[in-house]
Amino acid sequence: MAKRSIAGKRKKHNRKKWIPTPQAPLCALGEVLRVREVFQPLHDLVNIPQKTVVYRPTDKLVFVVLGMLSGAETVSEIQSKVRPDRGLLSAFGYDRCADASVIQQTLDASTEATVASLEVALAEVRLKQGQMSQ
Numbered sequence: 001m002a003k004r005s006i007a008g009k010r011k012k013h014n015r016k017k018w019i020p021t022p023q024a025p026l027c028a029l030g031e032v033l034r035v036r037e038v039f040q041p042l043h044d045l046v047n048i049p050q051k052t053v054v055y056r057p058t059d060k061l062v063f064v065v066l067g068m069l070s071g072a073e074t075v076s077e078i079q080s081k082v083r084p085d086r087g088l089l090s091a092f093g094y095d096r097c098a099d100a101s102v103i104q105q106t107l108d109a110s111t112e113a114t115v116a117s118l119e120v121a122l123a124e125v126r127l128k129q130g131q132m133s134q
Helices: 024-035 040-045 057-069 075-081 086-091 100-109 112-133
Strands: none
Touching: 024 086, 040 057, 040 112, 057 075, 057 100, 075 100
């Protein structure tokens, strides 16, 4: 007698969701950066005197980096290059992107101490990534 499989008992395969994006190579980079937790020192060490409503102030710095990598020359271009690109945001671990005006407010709230802590965080990133590649 042949065995029959019951449709409800089949294991479902874990499939990744495909999201169209014009920034596919950047998405590949985003996946690597996310897995390696490259931006974690930024979140741990940088302190921007601003409250968190939806995004941490350091998340908004990541959005600025995404904008620069996407070819944005101004903060306002993040609105058209990063914010509508769900695939790019997903590759970097985000569902949505902050509005450009909110990102600009975060940059305006930064102080000399913020810049100093950012330098320390970037040095930590260089050190950590240098050790991983050896």
